[in-house]
Amino acid sequence: MNQLILSMPPALQSWVESRLAQGRYADAEDYLRDLIRRDQDAAGEDTAWVRAMIEEGLASGFIEAEAEDVFDAVMAEDPDLRD
Numbered sequence: 741m742n743q744l745i746l747s748m749p750p751a752l753q754s755w756v757e758s759r760l761a762q763g764r765y766a767d768a769e770d771y772l773r774d775l776i777r778r779d780q781d782a783a784g785e786d787t788a789w790v791r792a793m794i795e796e797g798l799a800s801g802f803i804e805a806e807a808e809d810v811f812d813a814v815m816a817e818d819p820d821l822r823d
Contacts, residue, residue: 759771
């Protein structure tokens with residue numbers, strides 16, 4: 741395994757120590773590895789969501805109308821959207 745030397749201000753060090761005191765993590769390295777793994781998971785989920793939204797948009801086709809006309813039509817369907 742590679743080593744990483746990390747410096748942090750006292751407030752962050754206190755935070756890490758408080759998390760360790762809760763007993764969920766064996767040491768600071770364990771805590772940081774968990775944070776990195778959760779960040780990786782979140783990044784993967786965010787990327788998957790954005791890609792799915794792009795695919796959905798592309799699959800929905802294109803409207804041959806001016807954006808203002810589309811907006812006006814949507815607003816006419818639900819006047820509460822104006823608030």
